[in-house]
Amino acid sequence: MKANTSSRLKKVLSAGHLAVTSECGPPRGSDPEVIVKKANLIKDHVDAVNITDNQTSVTRMCSLAACIRLKIMGLDPVLQMVTRDRNRIALQSDILGAASFDISNVLCLSGDHQSFGDCAQGQNVHDIDSMQLIQMVRHMRDDGKFLGGDDIKRPPQMFVGAAANPFADPFEIRIPRLAKKIKAGAEFIQTQCIYNLDKFEAWMKLARDRGLHEQIYILAGMTPMKSAGMAKYMKNRVPGMDVPDALVKRLSDTPKEKQAEEGIKICIEDIQRLKEVDGISGFHVMAIEWEEMVPEIVEKAGLYPRPEIK
Amino acid sequence: MIVADKKPIEEIIEELGTHEKILILGCNECVTVCEAGGKKEVGILASALRMYFLNQKRDVKIDEETLQRQCDHEYLEEIRDRVDRYDAIVSLACGVGVQFAAEKYFSTPVYPGVNTCFMGATEERGLWTERCQGCGQCILARTGGICPVSRCAKRVLNGPCGGSTDGKCEINKEIICAWQLIIERLKALDRLDDYEALSPLKDWSTDRAGGPRKVVREDVQP
Known part of the structure; x- marks a missing residue:
C-alpha cells in the first residue's frame, strides 16, 4: 500500500482507526441537489462516501459526476466502477477523469446483470472483469502506464478497493477469492451486507488463518432492515444474501410501527459485536434510501466522532 | 454444431x-x-x-x-x-x-x-445448450474444460461473480453458474490451487471485436 494518495479513507485506515464509509445512490435525473442533500445527511459521520454505478442496472446519473459533486463539497468519494458498461478504453479514461478531480478511491465491481434493470435488451461489455479492473488501476497508478504501454502524465493516485461476499457460493473458494483480489492489488474490501454474523466470523477466521487480514483492510458491510418485509425480501429474493431465520423472526415479532427502530437496534448491536472481531478495519454502512439514519447508527455504535486527519 | x-x-x-x-x-x-x-x-x-x-x-x-x-x-x-x-x-x-x-x-x-x-450441443432431444462463442483464442486449458466466455452471463475470467447462488446464475435459477462448474471440475482434476492464478486481460482482437475474421491455411490451399 505504497502509493501516496489524498484518500482520507486510506489515511484513517493506515492510522489504525476503525473507518466508516457509507453510500449514496445517484438520482434518476439530473438534479444535483439530490446527491448534495444525501451527502449532507451523512458527511460528518463518515470518512468516505461510495457512489454507486447504475446499481441493479437501472440507469441513473453517472457515478463519476456525483463523485465530483462530493469532492467539490470537500468529501472523500469512493468511485464505484462496474465492468458491465464500459470497455478498457472507457474505464481508463474515466479513471483519469476522476483523478483530474483528485478523486482518490475506486471500488472495482463487475456489476449486476443488465437483465435486472431498465435496459434488459441492451448489450453488456465485460471486456475485463472486476479482478482485472483492480489490476488495471494498480498498473495505471504504480507503473504510471496505460494498458497499451504508454506513459501516463500525472498517473492517478487511487486507493483501490473491491467487494467480497463472504456468503456467496461456492463457500470453499470464498477465501481463495479474497486472496486472489489481494494478489490482483486490492487494498480495501467492502463486504456484502452481513446478517449471518456466525458465518461472517467463520469467514474472518479463515482469512486470519491465511494472514489475509494483514494484507488488506476489511470493512464490514452493514445495512439496517427497515421492516420484516424487507428482511424476507432480502432473504428470498436478493442473490448472494444470507439472512438468518432468527433475524426475520425478531423483526416479525416486533409490532409493525416499531420494526424500523428494531432494525436500527439490530444493526447497532451487530456493529458492536463485529468491532471486537480481529481483522475488521471498519464498517461500510449502506442505509439504502435511508441515509438519514446513518448518523444515529454511527453514534450509537460508538464510532463517533470521526478522527481528525491532516 | x-x-x-x-x-x-x-x-x-x-x-x-x-x-x-x-x-x-x-x-x-x-x-x-x-x-x-x-x-x-x-x-x-x-x-x-x-x-x-x-x-x-x-x-x-x-x-x-x-x-x-x-x-x-x-x-x-x-x-x-x-x-x-x-x-x-x-x-x-x-x-x-x-x-x-x-x-x-x-x-x-x-x-x-x-x-x-x-454453437452448442444436444443435451437431449429438444434441448440444445451453448458451449462456444468462437472467440478465436481458446482458454479451456485454464478453466477445467468449461468456457466462461460462452457460459457465464458476464463472461468473467476470474469468477464467480457475487451473484452465484446455490450454483446458479443470478440472471436465472435454471442457468448453472459456469464458475461453479469450473471449480467442481478443477477439484475433480485435483487442480483447485489453479483457481488462485489470475487470468490476464483477454485479447479480444480474435473475437468479433476485431472485425470479420478469416482462417487462412496455405498448407491446405490448392
Missing part, C-alpha cells in the same frame, strides 16, 4: 410478400440435427405455406429441396440450373448458409427461415 431455432411462420410470410414461385431450401448438416432446417422441416414449412396461400386464394408455387450443405460452393451449385424458376428462396440453413446462397445467386432474394442461435 451451429444451433438454430424455427422462425415464426408469420414472419416468413411477411418476408415473402408477393413472391409467387418460392424454393424452400434445407440443409443436411447442423440444422438437421437441431431439427430446425433439415428435410423434415422443409416439408413442414412448405405444407404450412401452401395451406396459407390456398386459404388466401393466392396461386403460389412452393418447391422443396435440401442440400448436403449450404456453406460450400460445391453443394450450392447443385441448384444453379433451376434457380431461375424461382423468384425467392427461403433458406432454412444457419445464417452462414443464407448468406452464402445470397452471394451465389445474386439476383434472387434469399430469406432466412430460421434464427441462428449459437
Whole structure:
C-alpha cells in the first residue's frame, strides 16, 4: 500500500482507526441537489462516501459526476466502477477523469446483470472483469502506464478497493477469492451486507488463518432492515444474501410501527459485536434510501466522532 | 454444431410478400440435427405455406429441396440450373448458409427461415445448450474444460461473480453458474490451487471485436 494518495479513507485506515464509509445512490435525473442533500445527511459521520454505478442496472446519473459533486463539497468519494458498461478504453479514461478531480478511491465491481434493470435488451461489455479492473488501476497508478504501454502524465493516485461476499457460493473458494483480489492489488474490501454474523466470523477466521487480514483492510458491510418485509425480501429474493431465520423472526415479532427502530437496534448491536472481531478495519454502512439514519447508527455504535486527519 | 431455432411462420410470410414461385431450401448438416432446417422441416414449412396461400386464394408455387450443405460452393451449385424458376428462396440453413446462397445467386432474394442461435450441443432431444462463442483464442486449458466466455452471463475470467447462488446464475435459477462448474471440475482434476492464478486481460482482437475474421491455411490451399 505504497502509493501516496489524498484518500482520507486510506489515511484513517493506515492510522489504525476503525473507518466508516457509507453510500449514496445517484438520482434518476439530473438534479444535483439530490446527491448534495444525501451527502449532507451523512458527511460528518463518515470518512468516505461510495457512489454507486447504475446499481441493479437501472440507469441513473453517472457515478463519476456525483463523485465530483462530493469532492467539490470537500468529501472523500469512493468511485464505484462496474465492468458491465464500459470497455478498457472507457474505464481508463474515466479513471483519469476522476483523478483530474483528485478523486482518490475506486471500488472495482463487475456489476449486476443488465437483465435486472431498465435496459434488459441492451448489450453488456465485460471486456475485463472486476479482478482485472483492480489490476488495471494498480498498473495505471504504480507503473504510471496505460494498458497499451504508454506513459501516463500525472498517473492517478487511487486507493483501490473491491467487494467480497463472504456468503456467496461456492463457500470453499470464498477465501481463495479474497486472496486472489489481494494478489490482483486490492487494498480495501467492502463486504456484502452481513446478517449471518456466525458465518461472517467463520469467514474472518479463515482469512486470519491465511494472514489475509494483514494484507488488506476489511470493512464490514452493514445495512439496517427497515421492516420484516424487507428482511424476507432480502432473504428470498436478493442473490448472494444470507439472512438468518432468527433475524426475520425478531423483526416479525416486533409490532409493525416499531420494526424500523428494531432494525436500527439490530444493526447497532451487530456493529458492536463485529468491532471486537480481529481483522475488521471498519464498517461500510449502506442505509439504502435511508441515509438519514446513518448518523444515529454511527453514534450509537460508538464510532463517533470521526478522527481528525491532516 | 451451429444451433438454430424455427422462425415464426408469420414472419416468413411477411418476408415473402408477393413472391409467387418460392424454393424452400434445407440443409443436411447442423440444422438437421437441431431439427430446425433439415428435410423434415422443409416439408413442414412448405405444407404450412401452401395451406396459407390456398386459404388466401393466392396461386403460389412452393418447391422443396435440401442440400448436403449450404456453406460450400460445391453443394450450392447443385441448384444453379433451376434457380431461375424461382423468384425467392427461403433458406432454412444457419445464417452462414443464407448468406452464402445470397452471394451465389445474386439476383434472387434469399430469406432466412430460421434464427441462428449459437454453437452448442444436444443435451437431449429438444434441448440444445451453448458451449462456444468462437472467440478465436481458446482458454479451456485454464478453466477445467468449461468456457466462461460462452457460459457465464458476464463472461468473467476470474469468477464467480457475487451473484452465484446455490450454483446458479443470478440472471436465472435454471442457468448453472459456469464458475461453479469450473471449480467442481478443477477439484475433480485435483487442480483447485489453479483457481488462485489470475487470468490476464483477454485479447479480444480474435473475437468479433476485431472485425470479420478469416482462417487462412496455405498448407491446405490448392
